Amino acid sequence: MEGSLKLIDDEELLSASGLPSVPTLKKVLGVKLLQPRYQTIDGGGRKRAWAAEDVQIARAIVSLAEYSGFSLVGAAALLQRGGRDWLERIAREWAAMGGEGCSEGPAFTVPSRLILCDLKNVWVEETHGLFRLVDVQFSDGPPSETPRSVLPKLLNERDVLGSCAVALVVAVGSLLGGVRR
Secondary structure (H helix, E strand, C coil): CHHHCCCECHHHHHHHHCCCCHHHHHHHHCCCCCCCEEEECCCCCEEEEECHHHHHHHHHHHHHHHHHCCCHHHHHHHHHCCCHHHHHHHHHHHHHCCCCCCCCCCCCCCCCEEEEECCCEEEEEEECCEEEEEECCCCCCCCCCCCHHHCCCCEEHHHHHHCCCCEEEEEHHHHCCCCCC
């Protein structure tokens, strides 16, 4: 299957996503959200190659960093809390809509919002209007090791926002198109 995928190289990824450089890409890779494939090079060796989902996720990282003022690594770490599968579902629907739409619009059918509550608790939309706490004490590092048994199952948006003094609500689907100028 991977042989039939259209893969691009690092330079094309940088151009399509807005990431500024290969060294920056390497820092973002440390978060383990982007997943390079590898292609062999004639004469030996291999090079990174990227699928369309990685381009869209990289574009979302850049957009979130620009909109929020987070570093690229911080934006990647925040999006990583939702998980790769969650982001890929959003990216697939965005692509199926022809790259149009926004998670707030009626065309978006997959839950695609993330809430950073009081700059520490990360909530991911599981079903429309219901959010799951995925991390407490958010930082640029790996997710905290809070046992799932002590986390609430699902809360509605009003209850999540009501528990926050400050909330950043990220419509991840709308970030896939890049920053609108």
